Amino acid sequence: MRRYGSAVLLLLVGGAVLRISLFSELYLRYVQPALRPYLVVSGVLLMLLGSVAAVRGMRQGEEEEGHNHPQGHAHGGPRIAWLLTLPALALLLFPPPALGSYSASREEAQRAAQGVGTFSALPAGNPLDISVAQYSSRAIYDTGHSLKGRTLRLTGFVTHGSHGTWYVTRLLVTCCAADATISKVEIHGDEADGAPQTDSWVAVTGVWIPKGKLGTDGAWPPVLKATTVTQVKEPADPYDKR
Incomplete structure (x- = not known):
């Protein structure tokens, strides 16, 4: 043999x-x-x-x-x-399985000033589905505040922080899983009470809450005030889009 x-x-x-x-x-x-x-x-x-x-x-x-x-x-x-x-x-x-909370926890907030500026207008929609990476970029770097006044829906897996905080998280892949980078949004509001289980997938609808000075570590991670939190099935493609 x-x-x-x-x-x-x-x-x-x-x-x-x-x-x-x-x-x-x-x-x-x-x-x-x-x-x-x-x-x-x-x-x-x-x-x-x-x-x-x-x-x-x-x-x-x-x-x-x-x-x-x-x-x-x-x-x-x-x-x-x-x-x-x-x-x-x-x-x-x-x-x-796909990369999850363990991989997300390994990357610290590397958000030193990368330059701020005005982003293009968001498309119509109420609520508007937006990727976690897009939300994060606009919340941290957009001087035009394009997220203001919009009802937005983010989908991702759950990661937990300290003192009961939790995040909607996605990993952004350029080529393959080895180069994955993290995007995450901290969830606030009454609907955020009773955080879902780590690595479970959720769709969170809510509004942007400004935080910190644009383009600095103080703006990271961005915040969303949730109006609804719904558990969903993990998508076939679990990674985020720019």
């Missing part, structure tokens, strides 16, 4: 990649949607290479039997290499 080690590993990894990219949307937990075709092609190539390796292993076995090689004399890599199949099998059967 040792001669089939590389074939098994290639087939497992290829199957796992195809499972998350071709047969489901689980790949969105790790990379941007634009990378899906590359994942599918990679998975197909790995499956093909695994199949070729399996056929070569079968032929090698037949040749050895034809030459009456002693049993157990098959060549192959060290047995410990089979351990590499464990993470591949885990990815195939138990794909890791």
